[in-house]
Amino acid sequence: MKIGIIGAGEVGLTYARPWSVAGHDIVLCDLKPSPRAQAFAAELGLSVSTVITEVVPACDVVVSxxxxxxxxxxxxxxxxxxxxxxxxxxxxxxxxxxxxxxxAHAAELGVAYVDVAILGAIALTHEKTNLLGAGVGIERVISLFTSVGAPLKVVDGGVAGDAAALKILRSVFTKGMEALTIECFMAAEKQGVTDKLHDALSDIDEASLRDFLGALIRTHVVHAPRRLKEVEEAERQLRAADMPVSVLPGVKALFQRTTDQIVANPPDASAPSLKEAFEWLFKANGISR
Structure with missing residues (x-):
């Protein structure tokens, strides 16, 4: 199979190697190939082009x-x-x-188009990095990646663009958690209670992530006022310990907003379902679904 890779940077070179080793004919295309890309191509005996239109007509697969x-x-x-x-x-x-x-343009031309999102640090895990894919032709993509040990999960019923959207949402969650973890555990380390904090958080492992997150959403629309007080006290204590506080002010602002919304328009149920919680949150924030 002839595979044209447009963009000879970290991602392109990462997958070019195993595909080449697997016997595929690889052509690299980059407007300005870096010295690293040129050395990589020389090492594997690959051709390098700077013109997209010269590469893609002869390819079975084009990877951007x-x-x-x-x-x-x-x-x-x-x-x-x-x-x-x-x-x-x-x-x-x-x-x-x-x-x-x-x-949509590809569909008009009758070309299969698949969106593949990279979900990890490719510089660390290389072609073993988790991938998420969606679009027309996904079966061919699964075969292409899994044949070289690249783990690819399909967005069930998804279309091109869905994998990228999920990657962004995943980043919102993971980067937010990373920032809060840094803020929290720096304070724990300063107080000498890091191991004890791990123990105090261990109950979270007892439920699935889906159940845990669902519980946070369902109870937030009821208990935000009480939890706001806890956030305010946590921020006070961190500042008193002369620790940097960047994330908690944003957390406090969200809890304050929900508290104000609860006062103005209390939820109908004292123990709302996940669907009811989302409906209340969207309505309270003036967001249409």
Whole structure:
């Protein structure tokens, strides 16, 4: 199989190696190939091009690994020169709406278009990094990646753009948790109670993540006023200990907002379901679903 990789950076080179070793014919394409990319190509005996339209017509698969800011322009340029039987794999960091525009263009041309989101640190885990995929032609993509040990999970019923959207939401959760963890555990380490804090948090392991997060959402719309007091006290104690406080003010603002909304419009149920909690939150924040 001939695979054209547009963008010879970290992502492109990461997958070029195992695919080449597996026997695929790899062509790298980059407007300005870096010395690293040129050395990589020389090592594996790969050809390097600087013109997309010279590469994609002869390819069975085209994989875009460019920056998100140029993703749509690159996709549209490539799609104009691709054969109908060619598969386009978008591994960029583009806005999901841009991916959906490109996928719609591909559909008009009869080209299969799959969005593949990278869910981990590819510089650390290389081709073993978890992937999430969605779009027309996903079966071919699964075969392409899993054949070299790259773990790819499919967004059930998803379309191109869904994987990128989920990656962004995942980042909201994981980066927020990372920031709060730093703030919390720096304070714990200063007080010499890091191990004890791990023990105090161990009950969270007793429930599934889905159940734990669901419980937070359901109870938040009822108990935010009481929890606001806990957040205020936590912030006071961290400041008294002369610790940096960046995350808690944002947490406090959210709890204050929910508290004000509860006073103005209390939830109908004292123990709302997850659906009822979401309905109240959207309505209280003036957001249409």
């Amino acid at each position: 690994c460019v920056f998100g800011t140029v993703s749509l322009a690159v996709a549209e340029q490539a799609l104009r020169s691709m054969n109908r039987s060619t598969l386009f794999v978008d591994m960029t960091t583009a806005d999901p709406s841009q991916i959906r525009i490109a996928a």
